[in-house]
Amino acid sequence: MEQYDLWKLDKKLQKEVDEDRYHHTLGVMFTAASMAMVWGEDLEKARVAGLLHDCAKCIPNKKKITMCEKNKIEITEFERNNPFLIHAKLGAFLAKDKYKVEDPEILSAITWHTTGKEDMTLLEKIIYIADYIEPARNKAPHLTRLRKLAFTDVSRDIPDLPVTNEYHRIQSRNHYK
Numbered sequence: 001m002e003q004y005d006l007w008k009l010d011k012k013l014q015k016e017v018d019e020d021r022y023h024h025t026l027g028v029m030f031t032a033a034s035m036a037m038v039w040g041e042d043l044e045k046a047r048v049a050g051l052l053h054d055c056a057k058c059i060p061n062k063k064k065i066t067m068c069e070k071n072k073i074e075i076t077e078f079e080r081n082n083p084f085l086i087h088a089k090l091g092a093f094l095a096k097d098k099y100k101v102e103d104p105e106i107l108s109a110i111t112w113h114t115t116g117k118e119d120m121t122l123l124e125k126i127i128y129i130a131d132y133i134e135p136a137r138n139k140a141p142h143l144t145r146l147r148k149l150a151f152t153d154v155s156r157d158i159p160d161l162p163v164t165n166e167y168h169r170i171q172s173r174n175h176y177k
Contacts, residue, residue: 002102002103003044004048006047006048006051009048009051009099010051012099013051013052013099016055016058017054017055017058018058021054021057023136024054024136025050025051025052025053025054027134027135027136028053028054028127028130028131028134029046029050029130030050031050031133031134031135032046032047032049032050032126032127032130033046033050034151035130035150035151035154036126038151039122039126039154041122042105045103045105045106045109045123046126046127046130048101048103048106049105049109049110049113049123049127050127050130052095052099052101052106052110053088053109053110053127053131054087054091055091055094055095055099056087056090056091056093057091059090061083061084061086062083064083064086064087064090065080065083065086067090068089068090071093071097073089073090075089085114085115088110088112088113088114089111091110092107092108092110092111095107095110105121106123108121108123109121109124109127109128110127112124112127113127114128114131116128125154125155129146129150129154132146133147
């Protein structure tokens with residue numbers, strides 16, 4: 001696997017996100033690294049994906065849409081109406097384009113960290129869950145239970161996350177219209 005200079009990625013990221021978002025990304029990176037050690041996932045991939053997962057989060061919503069259109073990143077009508085979701089796939093694009101991350105597993109973990117998907121890889125699950133349970137999160141439902149499960153049974157965490165449930169409920173309802 002390609003080696004990434006986390007120090008350089010970190011310095012570049014600090015210039016792109018606000019202070020609260022930066023601290024959140026560090027929490028996700030450290031949580032993802034801890035989970036990777038427990039579950040036998042590649043530590044560097046977990047750290048890079050955790051650090052960069054929200055690299056597009058602080059871009060204004062209208063600009064996210066414009067950037068997606070300009071770079072031919074497909075966005076659904078649902079995403080257009082809920083542009084906060086776009087930061088994940090735009091973030092994967094920026095991770096590759098701006099931060100020079102080439103690893104498809106890292107890019108996929110960034111892409112799916114907000115909505116999740118069926119048959120997620122271990123790295124995708126780790127980033128998805130780490131984003132929800134990182135130490136600075138304190139208002140999300142079921143945090144105590146989910147934090148424990150993240151280190152004891154990673155396969156049980158996904159269905160309990162409200163973002164996944166709501167997103168997929170709406171997507172499936174819209175799919176049949």
